[in-house]
Amino acid sequence: MTAIALKRFVHRKIAVAPPRSYYNICINVLGFNALRTVVYHLSWKLRGLIGNYKATDDDTRMFERDGIISIENFLPDEDFKKIRADFEKTELNPIYQQYSNVPQFAYKSVGQIFHCQNELLHALIVKNPRLRKIVEFGARRKIGILPTLIYERFHADREEQLFGQSPDRSDTLHYDVPFNSMRAFLYLADADEDNAAFIYSPGTHKFSWKRVRFECYDSIKQALKRAAAPNSRIEEIDEDLLADIGHNPKSMVGKANTLVIFNAMGMHKRGKFRKFTARESLLICYRGLDTPWNFLFRLPFLRNYLKVG
Numbered sequence: 001m002t003a004i005a006l007k008r009f010v011h012r013k014i015a016v017a018p019p020r021s022y023y024n025i026c027i028n029v030l031g032f033n034a035l036r037t038v039v040y041h042l043s044w045k046l047r048g049l050i051g052n053y054k055a056t057d058d059d060t061r062m063f064e065r066d067g068i069i070s071i072e073n074f075l076p077d078e079d080f081k082k083i084r085a086d087f088e089k090t091e092l093n094p095i096y097q098q099y100s101n102v103p104q105f106a107y108k109s110v111g112q113i114f115h116c117q118n119e120l121l122h123a124l125i126v127k128n129p130r131l132r133k134i135v136e137f138g139a140r141r142k143i144g145i146l147p148t149l150i151y152e153r154f155h156a157d158r159e160e161q162l163f164g165q166s167p168d169r170s171d172t173l174h175y176d177v178p179f180n181s182m183r184a185f186l187y188l189a190d191a192d193e194d195n196a197a198f199i200y201s202p203g204t205h206k207f208s209w210k211r212v213r214f215e216c217y218d219s220i221k222q223a224l225k226r227a228a229a230p231n232s233r234i235e236e237i238d239e240d241l242l243a244d245i246g247h248n249p250k251s252m253v254g255k256a257n258t259l260v261i262f263n264a265m266g267m268h269k270r271g272k273f274r275k276f277t278a279r280e281s282l283l284i285c286y287r288g289l290d291t292p293w294n295f296l297f298r299l300p301f302l303r304n305y306l307k308v309g
């Protein structure tokens, strides 16, 4: 195994493996998920102390408390219109997914990724000081990467898909990774409970021993389920486990030009489609900020070498 292949393996299978679908029962019983969560939390805490990160304004205070913040009329009108126009002229690539136990991908999900080669998004989003401040505060580190930017259009295109489930798993309650990880949606059209507005459970991003216990139980339960039925869909989280961490989901409805910044360690999911109206947004993803390779600080000279695709 080459060094790069080993690094990739560790990255995918250990560092950022989704906690709710890590199937190895033994490893989960041994507390792998819990240990990972504790280690990441300690590194985040330490970075906070060293970097002297403090919640000093309404944005950061709310983000610290809830793990999510919704900002209406985020961009000046003329800037928002430019992004909306850019979105409209961008040809999105349809992504169809087929799962063995689900006849057809429930939504037509279309997306296109820009790695910030787009000057407009770079100027208006990537360099936006308000967004940057909240993300740096949430991650407890300077933003040393370019976020992944994805234009998204989701919609149900058949009657039976209304209220149906999406096999991409994002409409099942989940947390993405066992560390504080920042993402944002800029709504490019109105999002409401009829067109699958994002759902988040404020406060569930917080570290606590109950949370660690939750991760431990849930990961074992998922692994056992998967062992019994390998092709089964990921299960909903148990209500009593959720109650333990103060679950109180909220639909993040918002008009076009609302920016929703969230910590993907908190419980969240995509809503359901009750109408055919598409949900259109720009997803801004800072996942690349956190890897085991930059546990405390990113080492600039290693940055490119260690970049994991």
Ligand SMILES: O=C(O)CCC(=O)C(=O)O
Pocket (backbone or CB within 6 Å): 170, 176, 183, 197, 198, 199, 264, 268, 269, 270, 271
């Ligand atoms: O599309 C959505 O609303 C959910 C997306 C999601 O789960 C995520 O970005 O982590």
Ligand SMILES: [Fe+2]
Pocket (backbone or CB within 6 Å): 170, 174, 175, 176, 264, 268
């Ligand atoms: Fe997610």
